[in-house]
Amino acid sequence: MGKIFLSHSSKDKDRIGQIANALGPDVVIYDELSFDDGQAIVDEIENGLDNSDMFVLFISDASLNSTWVNRELAAAQTRFRDNVLRFLPIIIDQKVNYTDPRIPDWVRETYILRYNGSLKKIIRLIKQKRIERSWQLFPHLRQKDRLFVGRNAIIDNIESKLYHVTDKRPNTIIASGIKRIGRKSTVIHTLRKNGYIGETYSPNIITLDRHSNIDNLLLALSDIGICENIITPKDLLCSIPEKIQTTATLLSLIAEAKEIIVIEDSGCIISPENEIADWFVKLSELTHPINQILNIITTPYRLHQTSINHLPILYFHIPELEREGLCPEFS
Structure with a gap:
């Protein structure tokens, strides 16, 4: 099973870093844990997306204004949008809500977007989605679990x-x-x-x-x-x-x-x-x-x-x- 790509702004790195560490380096694609020194950023992002089975978008004012996050999101649209278990948008900024015009229509119209300020709840939510995805890929696991x-x-x-x-x-x-x-x-x-x-x-x-x-x-x-x-x-x-x-x-x-x-x-x-x-x-x-x-x-x-x-x-x-x-x- 592929990894989880964590798309975020560098301004939110403190919080997202805690989430990445809790999930583990063997589970996530996260720049500080996954990207090699000296590699081109675009290549690392493309490789990370190719090796990912889930894409988590952390929505904040900073991420919506981030050129890199928007590039990642555009790439994710072609890879993950056809399966709701593979794409997970989470609002982590109280200043942002689902009506924000910077959020792509396909995200706003497909997913329930609510503010979530609890790191522990976010971690549990990602783990739950990963379990659901594993059941989708391997139905026998659902019966076993x-x-x-x-x-x-x-x-x-x-x-x-x-x-x-x-x-x-x-x-x-x-x-x-x-x-x-x-x-x-x-x-x-x-x-x-x-x-x-x-x-x-x-x-x-x-x-x-x-x-x-x-x-x-x-x-x-x-x-x-x-x-x-x-x-x-x-x-x-x-x-x-x-x-x-x-x-x-x-x-x-x-x-x-x-x-x-x-x-x-x-x-x-x-x-x-x-x-x-x-x-x-x-x-x-x-x-x-x-x-x-x-x-x-x-x-x-x-x-x-x-x-x-x-x-x-x-x-x-x-x-x-x-x-x-x-x-x-x-x-």
């Missing part, structure tokens, strides 16, 4: 709760069980199977332990980068109720961005005594209006169902897999 065996009764239970319109619609799913038993994968498989998330979507993952508290959750949510400049040192010095409100606001913004948070919890939210933290109960009450799956929490500790009956939380325990839960070809 999406193979899921067993847990049929648990999946049926989750689906019934999600579709039971008379129940309170949960926005948090808690799965307990020993590590590597399939807590996260069972939930994610169910959400994919029922269209809540895309086949290649990868949730944001946060890790909390028994030494963590709401401060750690607040900082971790902020570090995801979906919402910019929302957490300040002052937010960590305020009272617990104020921190809960700030966290609820942040989760609402994350929900608006259609993102899901996976919290790998080892004693922070669900204690070894099988109790849910008071601050998380209050947080759940504040986020009750969020009518979509927002949080997936995995924990080794079982939870008392009665403690969450009034909350928008779906809880289940995943036992060790038994043979009768396997598909026939695996039993």
Whole structure:
């Protein structure tokens, strides 16, 4: 499979360099990582495009005014425009929107163009598109990547709760069980199977332990980068109720961005005594209006169902897999 060509202005190099390093030199065509010293720039660009299977256009005021970016874009039009999985335009400048006349009509009319200021989200988006492209080239990989065996009764239970319109619609799913038993994968498989998330979507993952508290959750949510400049040192010095409100606001913004948070919890939210933290109960009450799956929490500790009956939380325990839960070809 070919590489990913990162088309950008040199004025945006600091941000694009971070993206290139995160994706890896074996994956991207990026001048500092890919172009050889002493080679003609035009030749390097042509070689890079010829060796690429995807073209990512980072749209900014600087890139739209860049002669080199416009040359790359013109060359990309003939190579990549006929396959939406091979061309990915991303606006990284808040001063630019999809109506900008400098953006070619074929880009504006074919693709949804929105501002994306989160480097982590951009990296995940590129990885998702690369997976989709690999499935297009090698269909057997899709079946292999999406193979899921067993847990049929648990999946049926989750689906019934999600579709039971008379129940309170949960926005948090808690799965307990020993590590590597399939807590996260069972939930994610169910959400994919029922269209809540895309086949290649990868949730944001946060890790909390028994030494963590709401401060750690607040900082971790902020570090995801979906919402910019929302957490300040002052937010960590305020009272617990104020921190809960700030966290609820942040989760609402994350929900608006259609993102899901996976919290790998080892004693922070669900204690070894099988109790849910008071601050998380209050947080759940504040986020009750969020009518979509927002949080997936995995924990080794079982939870008392009665403690969450009034909350928008779906809880289940995943036992060790038994043979009768396997598909026939695996039993």
